[in-house]
Amino acid sequence: MKTKLSDRLRPLLAGALLLGAIAHADVRPLDRVVAIVDNDVIMQSQLDQRVHEVQQTLAKRGAALPPEHVLTQQVLERLITENLQLQIGERSGIRVSDEELNQAVQTIAQRNGMGLEQFRAALSRDGLSFDDAREQVRREIVISRVRQRRVAERVQVSEQEVRNFLASDLGRMQLSEEFHLANILIPVPDGASSSAIQAAERQTQDIYQQLRQGADFSQLAVSRSAGENALEGGDLGWRKAAQMPAPFDSMISALAPGQVTEPVRTPSGFIIVKLLEKRGGETQVRDEVHVRHILLKPSEIRSEADTERLAERLYQRITAGEDFAELAKNFSEDPGSALNGGDLNWIDPGALVPEFRDVMAKTPAGELSKPFRSQYGWHVLEVLGRRATDSSEKFREQQALSLLRNRKYDEELQSWLRQIRDEAYVEIKL
The missing domain is CATH 3.10.50.40 (Chitinase A; domain 3)
Incomplete structure (x- = not known):
């Protein structure tokens, strides 16, 4: 790859040549190819930039730096492997949209407890370009997707x-x-x-x-x-x-x-x-609540106020001794629980909407809540019981699946x- 000098640089270079032999010693090529990798090349500037980034990372860890030629060889080999995967991604039509890239960079900044501008400033203090960092994130996303498809x-x-x-x-x-x-x-x-x-x-x-x-x-x-x-x-x-x-x-x-x-x-x-x-x-322990409820939804033929009044009347009827399950079968508009008398069975509170979860948490076992509103409509709920469930077995099954997949993936990745x-x-x- 040849680097074309801009018109602005030409007179500067010409002037330097007139200064004689000492000036000649200061002239350096702008860039050069350090490796040809299939249909692409790796430039000296890419290698220098990555070496600088690795040196910064190692310095932050307090690790002693290896000899420069050793580090350079390691980094070059990493760039070759990355380049091959990026070429596979290019041939496979893998693309990263600007929206995806922006979101990924934002996530990295948040993980480091920073806003985007703070992240820019932090990179600048470390002598790193935000655009270069953004490009590296794009490369890593492409490589991840290539590995997902191929491995x-x-x-x-x-x-x-x-x-x-x-x-x-x-x-x-x-x-x-x-x-x-x-x-x-x-x-x-x-x-x-x-x-x-x-x-x-x-x-x-x-x-x-x-x-x-x-x-x-x-x-x-x-x-x-x-x-x-x-x-x-x-x-x-x-x-x-x-x-x-x-x-x-x-x-x-x-x-x-x-x-x-x-x-x-x-x-x-x-x-x-x-x-x-x-x-x-x-041990993996999960809190569960046994709860039942009646859901009433406002509609074109029943206003918000009418729905709230109906919920209040049902609450009064239950507290007066009427059967909760029968009222749920006749009035509840939750198709998943109405036929079961409003029973949601034992449920993880984390699976519920915040309004329902908060009221349920404040309601003692064996008692009825007053009518309340959620995004789905008006509810009356009754807490039937609470328990702590050992979910370790299911958790262990998920762990085993993940471990076995990761073991096979690591072996397959190194081979690939x-x-x-x-x-x-x-x-x-x-």
């Missing part, structure tokens, strides 16, 4: 797999805790020679010994790991042990925060995992990323 949609977990997992000793044990993990990956290419495997193993053992002697895990991950998360210090986020491929699923359970596993050979290469934190294991990298034409000109 996530292929991952299937059957009900039998969930049942088997829940019945296993590992499933019962691992669903009780959650682990914050980081890893270092030393890759072993498919079909690698025995000497290449031995070299990777020696490199991994060297890293492991450095860690045992107190070396910083995050710094070693940035400088030595080939994992997709290397530039984040190897941070994998919060995981269940079951999400990790064997034998890590059982190994991390025996670790204390701050400890690392011994190196383990996997299909991707040699991996070391560090446990950063533990959490979870609590290696595949598209191996099949691509990449020429590095750095």
Whole structure:
């Protein structure tokens, strides 16, 4: 890619050339190609910008920076992988609208406790452009959608797999805790020679010994790991042990925060995992209320005032001793409960509209509420009982499904990323 000088820059450059040999030393190309990736290129400016962003992130964490050439190589490899996924997205017709992008940026700002202008200012203080940050968000959305189509949609977990997992000793044990993990990956290419495997193993053992002697895990991950998360210090986020491929699923359970596993050979290469934190294991208890109600809706033939008066009359009739269920069958306009005498059965208060939930919360068990208005109309309700329900079993089923999907997804993603990298034409000109 050639960079065309603007008319404004030409006289400045010409004037500089007249200054002689010293001035010549100050002239620099505006940009250059550092890698050709299939049908696209990566420019020096892109690489410099991303290196700067990673340096800023590492500095905020207080992590020591690896040598610049090591960091640059890691960042370039990340850009190559991203570029390949973006090209797949382009060929697949994946687009991100301005509205979607604006909403995503707004969400990021809110998560950081900022308004949009505060977010702009914070980026500026860090030496980052708002437009560049916005473009990076767009790229990440496209990559996420590419992975959803190419990887996530292929991952299937059957009900039998969930049942088997829940019945296993590992499933019962691992669903009780959650682990914050980081890893270092030393890759072993498919079909690698025995000497290449031995070299990777020696490199991994060297890293492991450095860690045992107190070396910083995050710094070693940035400088030595080939994992997709290397530039984040190897941070994998919060995981269940079951999400990790064997034998890590059982190994991390025996670790204390701050400890690392011994190196383990996997299909991707040699991996070391560090446990950063533990959490979870609590029982999932949900409050439920047994309630019934009568709903009356204003209409063209019954005004708001008439509806309120009818609700008041029904309230008086119930308090005078008439049967709530019979009145609900005859008057309630809630099709889901009228035939059952207005009974909503045991219900999670969180599933109800705020007005109904608030009145229900203030009404003691066995008592009737006075008529009140919600977005649906006028209600009279009676609280029949309250209970705390242990929903841990259903929660564990959902967790198991998520864990098994994530485990399969992680394995499939790493395999797919290696595949598209191996099949691509990449020429590095750095």
